Amino acid sequence: MTLSREDVRRIARLARLTLSPEEEARFQDQLSAILGYVEQLGELDLEGVEPMTHALAAGEGAPLRMDEPRPCLDPEEALANAPAREGTWFKVPRIIE
Amino acid sequence: MSSAEELVGTSLLAAGERVAARRVSSRELTEAVLARIEATDRRVGAFLAVAADRARREAAAADARAARGERLSPLDGVPVAVKDLFATRGLPTTAGSRILEGFLPPYDATAVERLARAGAVLVGKLNLDEFAMGSSNEHSAYGPCRNPYDLSRTPGGSSGGSAAAVAARQVFGALGTDTGGSIRLPASFCGVVGVKPTYGRVSRYGVVAFASSLDQVGPLARTVADAAALLRVVAGHDPRDMTSSTRPVDDYLADLEGGASGLRIGVPREWFQGGVDEGVERAVRQALATYERLGARLVKVSLPHTRYGVAAYYLVATAEASSNLARYDGVRFGLRAEGRGLAEMYAETRQRGFGPEPKRRIMLGTYALSAGYYDAYYLRAQKVRTLVRRDFDEAFRTCDVVAGPVAPSVAFRLGEKLEDPLQMYLADVFTITCNLAALPGLSVPCGMHPSLGMPVGLQLVGRPFDEASLLRAARALEREVGPLPPPRIGET
Numbered sequence: 001m002t003l004s005r006e007d008v009r010r011i012a013r014l015a016r017l018t019l020s021p022e023e024e025a026r027f028q029d030q031l032s033a034i035l036g037y038v039e040q041l042g043e044l045d046l047e048g049v050e051p052m053t054h055a056l057a058a059g060e061g062a063p064l065r066m067d068e069p070r071p072c073l074d075p076e077e078a079l080a081n082a083p084a085r086e087g088t089w090f091k092v093p094r095i096i097e
Numbered sequence: 098m099s100s101a102e103e104l105v106g107t108s109l110l111a112a113g114e115r116v117a118a119r120r121v122s123s124r125e126l127t128e129a130v131l132a133r134i135e136a137t138d139r140r141v142g143a144f145l146a147v148a149a150d151r152a153r154r155e156a157a158a159a160d161a162r163a164a165r166g167e168r169l170s171p172l173d174g175v176p177v178a179v180k181d182l183f184a185t186r187g188l189p190t191t192a193g194s195r196i197l198e199g200f201l202p203p204y205d206a207t208a209v210e211r212l213a214r215a216g217a218v219l220v221g222k223l224n225l226d227e228f229a230m231g232s233s234n235e236h237s238a239y240g241p242c243r244n245p246y247d248l249s250r251t252p253g254g255s256s257g258g259s260a261a262a263v264a265a266r267q268v269f270g271a272l273g274t275d276t277g278g279s280i281r282l283p284a285s286f287c288g289v290v291g292v293k294p295t296y297g298r299v300s301r302y303g304v305v306a307f308a309s310s311l312d313q314v315g316p317l318a319r320t321v322a323d324a325a326a327l328l329r330v331v332a333g334h335d336p337r338d339m340t341s342s343t344r345p346v347d348d349y350l351a352d353l354e355g356g357a358s359g360l361r362i363g364v365p366r367e368w369f370q371g372g373v374d375e376g377v378e379r380a381v382r383q384a385l386a387t388y389e390r391l392g393a394r395l396v397k398v399s400l401p402h403t404r405y406g407v408a409a410y411y412l413v414a415t416a417e418a419s420s421n422l423a424r425y426d427g428v429r430f431g432l433r434a435e436g437r438g439l440a441e442m443y444a445e446t447r448q449r450g451f452g453p454e455p456k457r458r459i460m461l462g463t464y465a466l467s468a469g470y471y472d473a474y475y476l477r478a479q480k481v482r483t484l485v486r487r488d489f490d491e492a493f494r495t496c497d498v499v500a501g502p503v504a505p506s507v508a509f510r511l512g513e514k515l516e517d518p519l520q521m522y523l524a525d526v527f528t529i530t531c532n533l534a535a536l537p538g539l540s541v542p543c544g545m546h547p548s549l550g551m552p553v554g555l556q557l558v559g560r561p562f563d564e565a566s567l568l569r570a571a572r573a574l575e576r577e578v579g580p581l582p583p584p585r586i587g588e589t
Contacts, residue, residue, distance in 0.1 A: 008460070015419060015463040016426070017456060018444040027460055030518055034461060037519055038408040041477050044484070051479035052486060055296040055310050055340065055535040057561070062339045077203040083433035090428050095439045 206303025278528025285554025
């Protein structure tokens, strides 16, 4: 599996990363090598094999509970790490010009 | 040996006994540990933050309890530390990343809360690969941690700081996390005991998420009994983690000395098929011979999908990571870079905040989940997980635990694998399948490499929630092997 430079840019856009030209070149090589390696999974006959969607056996996890309001994080504490805030809101750059 | 050295060199349980009997105060232990960190950590680099004030406060409280004859647990008054992936209220929590520089969590992780409730003294936060992504601790944004046995070598990763701090006698025990080997590999490289419990045994609440279906919290310590005591404290159901199991927690210390007689140890053919360093293989085979001498029976088993583990893992783990790391967007916490408009702010923040390994994995995971590729990559990998689990289920029909090497080599040198991510990933070939199958595993020291003089770990993998058998088997070996020579940390 070989990724093109355009593939790398497309993935970076989806992942919200702005890669430098050097990173694009390096990731193109490294990701192609890794994808080449994972191609060996194609050797396996997976017909009829269920995917493992839960790491815990059925009934092992937390039981369901009623969806009732409970105390949660204080707004001041929740906002304490915000890079920018206004009042009780997280502040972000303008979305619509 | 000076008394301060003697003080920090005992086991966690022995230290706890001394505090309870008031032969030493928690304050003295804590000061000895802080002095040890001060004297050694410039060379080792295990700590990202030392919380001296908080530790002294907690030590004073433990001493007050001891004076009243109260004891919260065998850990009461004993200094420990946690990987800097655990949220700690009011203490910086970076996940080894620039994107979380300065972040002060508003709450404690459940495991941290349980340590505190048991009276343990938290002395600081330990170095790791950024977001727990790595096998050498070289991917920390705050500089690498080094192996106390040889400072030119890595401590392994990603819980490198946790293993190094315990080996270097900087703390009596530590918590790490293991997604593909991140507790067992550094434990093996640094000559300490490291336990990766069954998925769901320990709450992940408050642990910075990497790959949610694989991540598990576990202890690192200098003895099996210490690790058992730590696990006993942190394990158990937590309603704040919906994947945390409701099963009762066994008393791991109760039958720890039960020995290995009658134990059926599965030896997987695929774990001994070349590619393992000769000295490592010799140490592992010696451990197996020791078990036979103790009355255990070696059983040949097969785990035919071992060779597909790394490939399946790097699809599942990166896919989940790309989703989990989407939250670092410069809005609610952590770094924010300036940009024209929201989309540019996101991308600039992530570009500047993430190091090379998280970026590589976000890219790979995003690709594996992107339109048209989901079936070929993520879904396929999840099916391979089913096959890996079936391998183990089949093996456990004829054996009680599976044994083999933790890693193909001893600790490698800094820089050795840094430029070749695939080679770095292959260091996890023997540990990864245990995570894919959600089983418990551990690393216990089985001796020193005959020519390299570095520790070698034996890996044991067990049935779901059968940590007790693993620990008992590890203890039986530990009793025969005896303690490893302590590291000299650059003194020759």
